[in-house]
Structures are given as C-alpha cells and as structure tokens.
Amino acid sequence: MNLKHKIRARDLGLPLAGKPGKWNAITDVAGVEVGYTTVMQGASDLVVGEGPICTGVTAILPRGRQETPRPIWAGQFDLNGNGELTGSHWIKDAGYFVSPICITNTHSVGIAHHATTAWMIDQHKEYFQSSHTWALPVIAETYDGLLNDICGQHITSEHVLSALNTATTGMLDEGNVGGGTGMQSYEFKGGTGTSSRLITIENKEYTVAALVQSNFGLRPEFTVCGVPVGQHITDNAILSETTGHETGSIIVILATDIPMLPTQLQRLAKRGAIGITRTGSYGGHFSGDIMLAFSTGNNIDMPPLGAEQPLSFNLECINDAHMDVIYEAAVQAVEESVLNAMVAAKSVATVKPANRVLEAINHQALCDVMKKYNRL
Structure with a gap:
C-alpha cells in the first residue's frame, strides 16, 4: 500500500463539519484493517482479454x-x-456476517467470492473442517468499464488474496487504489475514499467512519458543501456527452465501535444515502447505491455448527435516544469520503470511448468556485 500523502479534501480548506479521527479513515475504528491490490497495465486501444x-x-x-x-x-x-x-440476504435475516468485505469491479465478483472463501478456510482451518460450517463472504462491486477492460476479467484469486493478506490499520491511500482504481465520480476521476468522525456520548468517545468505492453521478449534479461546483466546471464531461447517463455505482461501508443492534445498524446504513446525496446525486436508475453498516461492538464467541451452543447471548446496545449524533457523524463521513476519493485521484485515459481522458478534478478550479460562494 502506498502511504505517500496525497492531497485530501480538508487540505484544500473545504468547510467540512465534524471532528475526524487520527487517520480520518475507517481504520480509526479499532480493529478494522484495509488492504488494496491495484492493477494498472497497458495504454493502447482496448483489446478484450x-x-x-x-x-x-x-x-x-x-x-x-x-x-x-x-x-x-x-x-x-x-x-x-x-x-x-x-451475503446481504443473511445480513437482512440474521443481522450479522462472518467474513471480510471485498470490493472490486462488476465482472470480478465471482472470483473475489471464490478467493475470499479460500482465504477464510485457510485462516480458520479447524473452524471449517471440524464441522459443517460454511463461508458467506461479503463481496461488493462497481463498474469500471470506462477505464478498464472489464470484460477481460483480469482480476485473479492472487489479486484478492494479496488485498486480504496485506490489510493493515493506520493511514490509507485513496483515489486510484484497490477496487476504486478504475472508477469515476461526477465525470471526474473517482475511486476509493475514506473518512471518520469522533463523537462523545455520555462522556465516552466513539468513532463512526466510512469507506466508499465512488463511481457515480453526472457533472451537473456535483455539489461540494452546498456549492453547485459541477455547474461551473463543465468541460470534459464524458458520460454526458456520450451515453447521456451515468454508468456507475457507489458502495458505502460504515463502521463504528458503538455497540448497536442490527436494526439500529440498518437505520445507520440508510444515513449513508444522505451522505451520498449531499454531493449532489439523486440516485440514478443505472447506479447501484448500496450501503452496509457494521459495528465492532459485542465481540462474542459464536461456536460453529455442530459444537455445543450457549442458550443465549448478552448484547449491549446504545439507547436510540442518542442516535442523532451517530447519524450526523455518518453523513459527514460519507460526504467527505466521496470528496477525498475525487481530490486524491489522478487522471486516466479512457477505453470506452477511446482516446479520451477521465480527468481528476482540478484543485485550483474547485477552490476558485468555492471562493465565489464565500465557502473557502
């Protein structure tokens, strides 16, 4: 993972609300680790495969x-x-999952699922081999066919295993990394972004954080801290000029150390959508805007099928009366994660259409628009 510091949204002075954690990343939630595999090869015309x-x-x-x-x-x-x-069916039914989360491109979900299953079996041999226990990996995707030979299905098991095996805590790279390598946002280069918020409830500090794979939106919608930036920076809007609609999606992963029940986490996941829409999107028909929220609280031992099972579990949960500050933090973290993905990104040549460049947002142009609205 390249930890060389890239410019982030806060570095530009954007008026983003809330107090970020040490890394301003999903890794500010204790225990959470993130790994990337980035694959960039070739610069010629598209040849499938x-x-x-x-x-x-x-x-x-x-x-x-x-x-x-x-x-x-x-x-x-x-x-x-x-x-x-x-894995979403079981999450909706049972309120939990037991696996890593991997995010990649649309045509690589199968290989990511296959490789993650193998990784889980290898990591926990006794758990899987001593009983009839099965793996249900959580794999998400967005479409990168604007920049990538997506139909060539170039992601391999080794790429997935590398991301899993190199996962670590601390500062995270953003922009053209991991599953976000080939993604666009509001017709600028998008990708992977992350952010966190520290909140205090009854004199105890907690963390709410997000990681997004940002690949959605059309230029006229793009909004930064309430400013209609996309209506001012209008050049090279490739999708608007060609397809006339977006060809992407966004995956939002929300994490917290607050002990929460599945019903509370489902409500928290909904607030991820508000974070998305703060950047301007209305959630288009061709976009998969998918949110998953998880809590590292209630770290209980659940024996595998076939082992002796406890009669019950004791779970702690936050009082719903304190949820507002949690929702606010989630919305802020998701909004900033999208902006971080865009600000950190680098321009990439397109493959479909050919001979164009998906440009990263120009930092100075963004700041100039914000100044016009007295927001910088």
Whole structure:
C-alpha cells in the first residue's frame, strides 16, 4: 500500500463539519484493517482479454485477524439496487456476517467470492473442517468499464488474496487504489475514499467512519458543501456527452465501535444515502447505491455448527435516544469520503470511448468556485 500523502479534501480548506479521527479513515475504528491490490497495465486501444487494465480489489477486515471468526453485527440498505452485495440476504435475516468485505469491479465478483472463501478456510482451518460450517463472504462491486477492460476479467484469486493478506490499520491511500482504481465520480476521476468522525456520548468517545468505492453521478449534479461546483466546471464531461447517463455505482461501508443492534445498524446504513446525496446525486436508475453498516461492538464467541451452543447471548446496545449524533457523524463521513476519493485521484485515459481522458478534478478550479460562494 502506498502511504505517500496525497492531497485530501480538508487540505484544500473545504468547510467540512465534524471532528475526524487520527487517520480520518475507517481504520480509526479499532480493529478494522484495509488492504488494496491495484492493477494498472497497458495504454493502447482496448483489446478484450488483453487490456488496458485499470482495476483492483479492496479488502476490509472488520475485526482484523481473529483466531476464531466472530459475528460482525450489521445492517444493509439500498438507495438504488442496480448492483451487487453478496451475503446481504443473511445480513437482512440474521443481522450479522462472518467474513471480510471485498470490493472490486462488476465482472470480478465471482472470483473475489471464490478467493475470499479460500482465504477464510485457510485462516480458520479447524473452524471449517471440524464441522459443517460454511463461508458467506461479503463481496461488493462497481463498474469500471470506462477505464478498464472489464470484460477481460483480469482480476485473479492472487489479486484478492494479496488485498486480504496485506490489510493493515493506520493511514490509507485513496483515489486510484484497490477496487476504486478504475472508477469515476461526477465525470471526474473517482475511486476509493475514506473518512471518520469522533463523537462523545455520555462522556465516552466513539468513532463512526466510512469507506466508499465512488463511481457515480453526472457533472451537473456535483455539489461540494452546498456549492453547485459541477455547474461551473463543465468541460470534459464524458458520460454526458456520450451515453447521456451515468454508468456507475457507489458502495458505502460504515463502521463504528458503538455497540448497536442490527436494526439500529440498518437505520445507520440508510444515513449513508444522505451522505451520498449531499454531493449532489439523486440516485440514478443505472447506479447501484448500496450501503452496509457494521459495528465492532459485542465481540462474542459464536461456536460453529455442530459444537455445543450457549442458550443465549448478552448484547449491549446504545439507547436510540442518542442516535442523532451517530447519524450526523455518518453523513459527514460519507460526504467527505466521496470528496477525498475525487481530490486524491489522478487522471486516466479512457477505453470506452477511446482516446479520451477521465480527468481528476482540478484543485485550483474547485477552490476558485468555492471562493465565489464565500465557502473557502
């Protein structure tokens, strides 16, 4: 993972609300680890099966590397369902999952699922081999065919395993990294972004954080801190000029150390959609705007099928009366994550249409527009 500091939204002086954590990243939630595999090869015309390749994999380990798999309490929400998040049926039914989260491109969900299953079995041999226990990995996707030979299916098991095996805590790279390598946002270069918020409830500090794979939106919608930036920076809006609609999606992963029940986490996941819409999107038909929220609280031991089972579990949960500050933090973190993905990104040549460049947002042009509205 390249930890060389890139410019982030706050570095530009954008008036973003809330107090970020140490890394201003999803890794500010204790125990959460993130790994990337970034694959960029070739710069010629598109030849399916050969390239150019501009894609990758992002891996999130919600509890890091635990000796025994334990449930990760979760809630899920779709603003618009034109996309994939495997494992979501069980999350909606049971309120938890027991796996990493991997995010990649649309045509690589299968290989990511296959490789993550193998990784889980390898990490926890006794857990899977001593009983009839099965793996249900959580794999999400967005479409990177604007910049990548997506139909060539270049992601391999080795790419997925590398992202999983290199997952770590601390500062995270953003922009053209991991699953976000080939993604666009509001017809600028998009990608992977993250952010966090520290909040205090009854004199106790907690963290709410987000990681997004940002690949959505058309230029006229783009809004930064209430300013209609996309209506001022109008050049090279490739999708508006060609397809007339967006060809992407956004995956939002929300993490917190606050002990929460699945129903509370589902409600938290919904607030991810508000964070998205603060950047201007209305959630288009061709976009998969998919949110998953999880809590690292209630770290209980759930024996595998066939082992002796406890009669019950004791779970702690936050009082719903304190949810407003949690919702606010989530919205702020998602909004900033999208902006971080865009501000950190670098321009990339397109493959479809050919001979164009998906440009990263110009920092000075962005700041000039913000100044016109007295927001900088």
